[in-house]
Amino acid sequence: MGWAVGILVLLAALVFAGRRPVATRQAVRVLVGLFSAVTAVGAVVSGLRGAWIASLLLTLASAYFAASARARSARPQESLTRRDALATLGLAEGASAAEIRAAHRRLIRDAHPDRGGSSAQAARLNAARDRLLRP
Numbered sequence: 001m002g003w004a005v006g007i008l009v010l011l012a013a014l015v016f017a018g019r020r021p022v023a024t025r026q027a028v029r030v031l032v033g034l035f036s037a038v039t040a041v042g043a044v045v046s047g048l049r050g051a052w053i054a055s056l057l058l059t060l061a062s063a064y065f066a067a068s069a070r071a072r073s074a075r076p077q078e079s080l081t082r083r084d085a086l087a088t089l090g091l092a093e094g095a096s097a098a099e100i101r102a103a104h105r106r107l108i109r110d111a112h113p114d115r116g117g118s119s120a121q122a123a124r125l126n127a128a129r130d131r132l133l134r135p
Contacts, residue, residue: 036065085128097133104129 043058086093089103108125111117 032065032068036062039065080124080127080131082131085131088124088128089132091132095132100129100132 039058039062043055043062046052046058047055080088086095089095089100089107091099091103095103104125108122109115111121111125113119113122
């Protein structure tokens with residue numbers, strides 16, 4: 001029974017490894033961490049029952065999930081073009097530095113993760129501001 005769970009976990013890891021997560025990045029990290037803990041417990045139980053191959057597979061799956069949970073930090077924002085940065089902040093070409101800062105402040109209030117926004121949107125707004133203010 002334990003080996004079947006291990007194989008299913010490994011198959012799920014292979015199938016969903018390249019897909020874009022539906023949940024937030026933090027939720028995915030927590031979920032992957034829980035998978036790591038569950039597979040570690042499964043490895044111990046399988047080892048105690050004498051199913052060494054299943055225990056080995058579950059140990060490898062647990063190590064993979066633990067490493068994956070730690071590696072799922074925020075990805076650096078890809079470089080924006082000037083046009084994309086202006087569109088992100090809702091500005092027209094030729095906006096002054098003061099207008100850029102004001103638009104950024106106005107938009108980041110709602111998009112900041114501490115205020116219920118998404119970290120991806122906040123990162124995009126910050127990248128747009130940086131692109132427009134720094135040559």
